[in-house]
Amino acid sequence: MTAVLQVADYSLDYELPSGALHVLQNIDFSVGAGEVLGLVGESGSGKTTLGWAIMRYLAGNAREVGGSISLQGENLLAMPQRQVESLRGGRLGMIFQDPSASLNPTLSLGEQVVEVLTRHRDLGYRDAWALGEQLLADVDLKDPAAMMKRFPHEASGGEKQRVLIATAFACRPQCLIFDEPTTALDVISSAQILQLFRRLREETGVASLYISHDLALVSRVADRVCVLNQGRIVEQNRGGRIFTAPNDAYTQRLVAAVPAADKRLLNETEAGGVPLLQVAALNVRYGQPSLLDSLLRRDRQPSMGARDMTLGMARGEILGIIGESGSGKSTLAKALTGLTPFTGAVQFDGVKIHGPAQMTRDYRRKVQIIFQHPDASLNPRQTIGQILSRPLRLYGLPAGESEAQAIARLLREVRLPENFASRYPHELSGGQKQRVAIARAFAARPELVICDEITAALDVSVQATVIELLLELRRQHGTAYLFITHDLNLIRQIAHRIAVMYRGDLLEILPAVDMAAHARHPYTRALLDAVPQPLTELEQLDDA
Amino acid sequence: MPISIGEFNMRDIFYRLLASPQGLLGSLILLLAVVLVVAGPALAPFDPEAISILARYKAPSLLHWLGTDQLGRDILSRLLIGARATISLSVLATVLAMLLGALLGTASGYLGGRIDEALMRTLDAVMSIPSLLFALLIVSTLGKSDFNAVLAITIAFVPGMARIARSVALAARRQDYVNAAIARGESAAYIVVREMLPNIVAPIIVEATIRVAFAIMLFATLSFLGLGAQPPQPEWGLMVAEARRYFFQAPWMMLMPGLAIAIIAIGFNLLGDGLRDALNPKGQRS
Amino acid sequence: MTAAYLTKRLLLVVYTLLIVSLLVFAITQLLPADAAVTLLGQSATPEALAALRARLGLDQPAWLQFGHWLMAVLHGDLGTSMRNGLPVLGSLVDALGRSLLLAGCSLLLMLLVAIPLGIVAAVRRGRPVDLIIAMLSYIGVSLPEFVTATLLILLFADVWQLLPATGYVPLSENFVEGLRHLILPTLTVSMIMVAHVSRMVRSEMIDVLETDYIRAARLKGLSRRRVLLRHALRNGLLPTITIVALDVGYLLGGIVVVEEIFNIPGIGRELLVAVAARDLPAIQGGVLILAATYCVVNFVADLAYAYLDRRIQYA
Secondary structure: OOEEEEEEEEEEEEEEOOEEEEEEEEEEEEEEOOOEEEEEEOOOOOHHHHHHHHOOOOOOOEEEEEEEEEEOOEEHHHOOHHHHHHHEOOOEEEEOOOOOOOOOOOOOHHHHHHHHHHHHHOOOHHHHHHHHHHHHHHOOOOOHHHHHHOOHHHOOHHHHHHHHHHHHHHOOOOEEEEEOOOOOOOHHHHHHHHHHHHHHHHHHOOEEEEEEOOHHHHHHHOOEEEEEEOOEEEEEEEHHHHHHOOOOHHHHHHHHHOOOOOOOOOOOOOOOOOEEEEEEEEEEEEOOOOHHHHHHOOOOOOEEEEEEEEEEEEOOOEEEEEOOOOOOHHHHHHHHOOOOOOEEEEEEOOEEEOOHHHOOHHHHHHEEEEOOOHHHHOOOOOOHHHHHHHHHHHHOOOOOOOHHHHHHHHHHHOOOOHHHHHOOHHHOOHHHHHHHHHHHHHOOOOOEEEEEOOOOOOOHHHHHHHHHHHHHHHHHHOOEEEEEEOOHHHHHHHOOEEEEEEOOEEEEEEEOOOHHHHOOOHHHHHHHHHOOOOOOOOOOOOOO | OOOEOOOOEHHHHHHHHHHOHHHHHHHHHHHHHHHHHHHHHHHOOOOOOOOOHHHOOOOOOOOOOOOEOOOOOEHHHHHHHHHHHHHHHHHHHHHHHHHHHHHHHHHHHHHOHHHHHHHHHHHHHHHOOOHHHHHHHHHHHHOOOHHHHHHHHHHHHHHHHHHHHHHHHHHHHOOHHHHHHHHHOOOHHHHHHHHHHHHHHHHHHHHHHHHHHHHHHHHHHHHHOOOOOOOOOOOHHHHHHHHHHHOOOOOHHHHHHHHHHHHHHHHHHHHHHHHHHHHOOOOOOO | OOHHHHHHHHHHHHHHHHHHHHHHHHHHHHOOOOHHHHHHOOOOOHHHHHHHHHHHOOOOOHHHHHHHHHHHHHOOOOOEOOOOOOEHHHHHHHHHHHHHHHHHHHHHHHHHHHHHHHHHHHHOOOOHHHHHHHHHHHHHHHOOHHHHHHHHHHHHHHHOOOOOOOOOOOOOOOHHHHHHHHHHHHHHHHHHHHHHHHHHHHHHHHHHHOOHHHHHHHHOOOOHHHHHHHHHHHHHHHHHHHHHHHHHHHHHHHHHHHHHHHOOOOHHHHHHHHHHOOOHHHHHHHHHHHHHHHHHHHHHHHHHHHHHOOOHHHO
């Protein structure tokens, strides 16, 4: 099979004042017609840069050191700019990560579809518009005529991505590069997008390069997978093989870190302990009407952050909360820590709480929270030591320890060097910052730690170490976790029970082990079907 | 006060400031301004009040570097003395406005809700009166003097500074480290002073620096219109006003103070931009 | 554009004008210790003072005074000038017309120059053109109007003798002469705005050119020109409306100075004369009219922005 896209020994440097940075080194792969090649890497691996380099979109200080990139035998590096521009979006297309960010917010969807079609299909405006409507119908979008006139903010992420994919395919590409196309979408929309992608691929025989950080997903989508580590391809193989028999050390670490529902990290299946937290009929209302709206007496329907939530937790239990963005899962976290007012009854350790005002210092000590973005949750103007000292000063030092000793101990517990106490957050990596946040939470000697998507912003290998740390700390201190996430595979590894949330409603609470057997709500079932599991060698990429 | 304020210490900021052309030039002019204000009178070669009939309307020469005016007074000497009035009063007005505005804006941003909205709408309304007109109003009723001009400029600047402070405070308020502090049960005072304020200071200082330039121009304009410093004060704007009559005979009388104002204003503008770049460590655009 | 949005903006304008009039009134009429003494002098007789106080309504409680005054204003009565006894509104309206002409010309010139300059500086960022424009902007934004006016008069009227130094000729009388007399004042007023707005435009355009959707448009094969004209300009220039509207406030202040220097009988100069003569009603009227103009301009700009960018209303 002749290759449609051939990258041969390609290397790219960035010229920095401090010297040359080798971003890509000796990249070598090819993609044939109808084939999907997956490109997997963590942040800093160079995968996105490679995608852009193929599209000939280079930064001002980029230097191509050697090698070639060929499309249907033509070397793109030798091509004049004008010819490259006519290629882009036509024979060589790209689908971007965030459909909301890659569409101009002030132009209608139709306009943006038409301009691409007129550019590459040599059509007039009207014909292009008609074709656009037809494309939208082909990808099962309701009411294509109206959708064409809508603006990007009036369509959902999944809808927009479908429009973009349809448009790209309509320009008869020979090769398409997909740059994390489903990362910004919810799981169910992602599954639909991937189905659409499969169908169009089979119809057109296009060669695809699928870039992602999600190894499990890529193994299900791609025929072959390349693993990229710091600019080098360290392994290239069929998806199933990568998971079952990785050769390279980095790949092995990566594969071990990927969450899989059947790889339990927690040995217990049930938490047998006294009840710790009881939430009954919790309601959180968002959207305070503004001054003027009240004056005009306009009825601004309040959006419900959480509706009638009822759940309970035992001491030392790990309760997972799973849901997409907008499901209200973070709302529960905010309510329990007094960051948002709520109605309903919360009983914690025997004490009844009806609102933030009733949260005593003791309560606040026992219930701690860790946030998603480590950059934002540590004050950039304070040292690590200052950050860790606050809870110690608020809640008191443990007996027999000075503040400095306590800080040193906390850092040791989260496996950070003691001299980090004098550093500032910007000197630490994302994973290290998150560990500081964990240390800060544990400085209070809490009984419940709420983890609000704490690994969502981290690379998968870093995520694995953070999870391992959390489980270790739980073994030491017997802390309960309320673990909020959108990653179903992850939570199935570590939770006792899992609560499923959708649009502010708590749908059901299921045991984590054997979740599929107990799932009753159609949304839960759809979720379980949609989440990709890593491919094993025994399975083939079938047309399921 | 520790030398370090967060992500980098003073020394780093200083070096970064001087590394950029705006920062360097701005700092030099700032230095010049400081020298003028502090040592101006001492450096003046002639007595600025000394009238000399024989030396009237002299063009710039080796003896009188910037020439003389209609009363034979040395312009350079008058400029050096006048620097105090023009520069320090403008800086004073800006600093006062910055302090008041920062307090108002931060409090409003932290309190949020209806109070914040009402306060901001009112400040917007106050800003609907252009600064110069506002100053005109105040000076026309309180009387013409440089003190009243400073008062007028301060009051005119407060709403603008408050708005900037508020938007920065809101951005800081939204950060999770503030949420973490609230969840811990920290007091409001601690949160505002220890968590938010250190992150707000930098942008406000940048804004204030740029505003000083505007204050200098406004103060000079008021004096030019006869509503600020009063004769025989050698304030720069006033000097330009007095020199208008003799414009065609001795244009340097008007040009020299005018250029002085421009140079100092440019300096503060450059410094402000340089500071903004120096204080923003991630400012490198890709 | 929804009716609700429109109503909301209108209410805001009303509130703003209320606060403005309150401020104007408070500063001019309530602050002075005793306006009557100030106006008549120290040597006035007690009876004369009392009579003046009664006439000015100074013996009434403050809020009542404000109420009366506001009522009068809303009926179009801005009081009578203390200098010539004529109704303030009438004499100011003519002057306003001339000022608006100057303001309009300055605004037009500014838009025609600043926007292209800003776009060029953004597109050619870092290159010599950008640096030159930056330097000129720093200078332009740091020269007070009276300095600029001086330099321009020196150059054009004195050295080159191309244009008249000062004065005003109504366009209806002599179009060409009227225009010639307008050139220098217009240049003076617009210089600072050109410098400021061009830098803002540059900054906005740079932000837009670095967005994901611009990159996506380029990677879809659209030409550089098309991306700039159709995508970047739309989004980059939209905030310009707001920036320009805000700068109108500065423009109105600048007009005062320029009319004084160039001897143009506009509302700015009337205001200065009123200030010199301590003619309270005229001062109040002048500032009120100018502030109200500014409010209206901002209101129109808000609506224009909202119309052009439907997203704003839902924010």
